[in-house]
Amino acid sequence: MERPDETGGGAEAPTRGREATRERILASAKALFTSEGYGAVSSRKIASHAGVNVALINRYFGSKAGLLTEILREDGVFPRLIEDGAPEDLAERLAEHSVGRLHGEGTPLQLSLDDSAGDPDLQSVYQGRLKNALIDPLAVYLGGPHARVHASLVAAVLLGVGRVRRVEGATALRAHDREQLTGRVLALLELCLKDFDASEPDQD
Amino acid sequence: MERPDETGGGAEAPTRGREATRERILASAKALFTSEGYGAVSSRKIASHAGVNVALINRYFGSKAGLLTEILREDGVFPRLIEDGAPEDLAERLAEHSVGRLHGEGTPLQLSLDDSAGDPDLQSVYQGRLKNALIDPLAVYLGGPHARVHASLVAAVLLGVGRVRRVEGATALRAHDREQLTGRVLALLELCLKDFDASEPDQD
């Protein structure tokens, strides 16, 4: 508190200071990414919206992609579907989440970023998150000899459904009976998780 | 043949002419995309490699993405997995193709473009092809009441496997016994294709 609030009481000086500007940039970027998507928002646009110089984005976040990463990290855009909930419901939770996304469920930021999913920046960030937030913990959670294979297959189904949704709006999937579709996706996920030894018992 | 070959016999004039330049650009672009990926190759680089002015790319192909589209169209990068082969083997063919891709099978151009799949240009081109070359014909081929749903699910599994491959190299999947994995993917695809009425017989 040893910092004088303003140099005399002026109220609209744009709050110099590391934390304040960082927050301002983050808030503006998040708002703009949500309303316009990632690729459509340039660094200069973010800076201008935040009332801040362009160079500060790179000063504080390294790059535009770094800014995005920070937003995703803070915001918890990637739900903790694996850790939160009963283990035996895992496949069901994943299936419901996946189909829910088909029906437009999710935070505005999630939905908006889905539309920008083609962008290389998002792609690389998502890739890192996919591994760290889905495949790796899922593999650990599953355990067993081929845990990583099962986890990768689950990830494949989830990603695939998401991708089909983005490609053609997945009109057919969305038009179909939701419970039936969820059941089918659940069956797919359970098949991904099924032990190999159990499904091919004549194998060594 | 009424065109004099060269204005006196000179041999290294760079073959002026619409078709010739078009071909030259296509060949250079294909070679460069194959060896370096799509995003890493700029218009100027293509032009320079083809010994041609940059502006001609846009003159003849509208845009860089248009050039890519033309290459994909001519090259048949998207295999006709659905039409070619016995109907009853469809799922097996798709499964083997999918796993084959995991193991680095495919034309150099295919493999290279896979690495660039994050690029928005590729994304949009691929999206069109996915619908026109996979989902739509597959739905027609399948027929039945929920053909489009089954086709979308198949596309989801195939896309998902492809995507996981790109994300983390799919080391786990590649390390796993190939036949066993193919069998599992085949089972997934068959589950996608299975009638809804048959799988939930207690439903209406």
Next chain:
DNA sequence: TTTGACAGGTCAACAGCGTTTACATATACC
């Protein structure tokens, strides 16, 4: 042969991007 039209090719610029560098300024400590 001269003229004119025109397809084909060239050049330089445009507007935008993310990023960086050199500089100015305000803050905090000695």
Next chain:
DNA sequence: GGTATATGTAAACGCTGTTGACCTGTCAAA
């Protein structure tokens, strides 16, 4: 007060895909 140091600024860099104005060679008609 003086000075080191954080913070903010302005301008440029190099790159991208793309475009419009301008040559130029070729061919056809006069």
